[in-house]
Amino acid sequence: MTTRIVELRRGILKKNDELAAGLRGRFTSAGVLVLNLVSSPGTGKTAFLERTLRELRARGAQAAALVGDLETDNDARRLAASGAPVRQINTHGICHLDAEMIARHLEGWEEVSLAGLNYLFIENVGNLVCPSSYDLGERIRVALLSVTEGEDKPLKYPGLFNSADAAVITKIDIAGPCGFDRELALHNINEIRPGIRIFETSAKSGAGMDAWLDYLAEQARPA
């Protein structure tokens, strides 16, 4: 039975990779920078993304978001407060987004045309394991880690951190009460993914957001 599962899994991932490659082509043609945000549940992806969307709008950029959750549209409602177009994807029990879900939710999204966007953010289902295997056609995969989690998360979930293009540390405003060991966290991220860009942020205080927004602008610039 194990052999059949592995084969089936390979088949699913192969199909996903093909769909993702197609999406990546569409995103590149449209000139939209697509980012896939992955973290544990509770890391603060939604608060971080809401602030990012709000600040991008203040800078005159066009940004939209797709947000994945098993159930509820709480996150879409929270993100919509930024004023950006947002669409909820409910996976109903599936622990990650896949390329097919992205393609399906781009269809008929009347507020949004890819060609009119500078940025499309995809907030994945909160999970440090399964999303790592599913390419969504993004150009940048962002692994988020909060100061409330263990500093050894990169060592425990190397699949995610090793496949990420950028790392964001969230909630640095409560680093003190949490006893967060900053040096250890930075060391562990670099051990798994040497040289990765790391941003230290607080969606509450706004700390570190400028460096993050500058990075986005730099990445969105046509080569």
Add this chain to the structure above:
Amino acid sequence: MTTRIVELRRGILKKNDELAAGLRGRFTSAGVLVLNLVSSPGTGKTAFLERTLRELRARGAQAAALVGDLETDNDARRLAASGAPVRQINTHGICHLDAEMIARHLEGWEEVSLAGLNYLFIENVGNLVCPSSYDLGERIRVALLSVTEGEDKPLKYPGLFNSADAAVITKIDIAGPCGFDRELALHNINEIRPGIRIFETSAKSGAGMDAWLDYLAEQARPA
């Protein structure tokens, strides 16, 4: 293809359920209370369990732990500081424990005989989705949620909270700086699983641990 996956998945879960039923029989015969601790990565399962093991020993109880992680034996080393026998299970990419892994790691665990134990704790892989489907033969499934996570986690992950026998809120010592809305969290847990026993704890300060330990003692008592 979807039909084949669903069938295969049912087959896997059926096999797991059979193995779990066998384990449950062994645990019951041995008179050991087995608990399966499930939460997001970073909720503080390990700190909570380490304190639980330490306090149980101080009360004269015999407790041991199996701890699941994709990689590293960091958690086993942390838990071993309690003085209790601990065994690490590395799943190498699998996002949950299953009954077969439990059975395999009980074999040849020389320090531990089930008949000599009052409690066996199983710390699952940090994940709010996949562990919900896998019975490990436990008598009590515990869903943990920290004050640093969103209060809507029970609504977003109903599968876990609905299958839990007890809920533990962790890190209440930092509820203030985190802006934790206690009433909302309790309301949401009760909405998904009405009447569930809820413990509000801090592994750091020790708050709420006595109520939790009393509950364990009560559950371990022969009927």
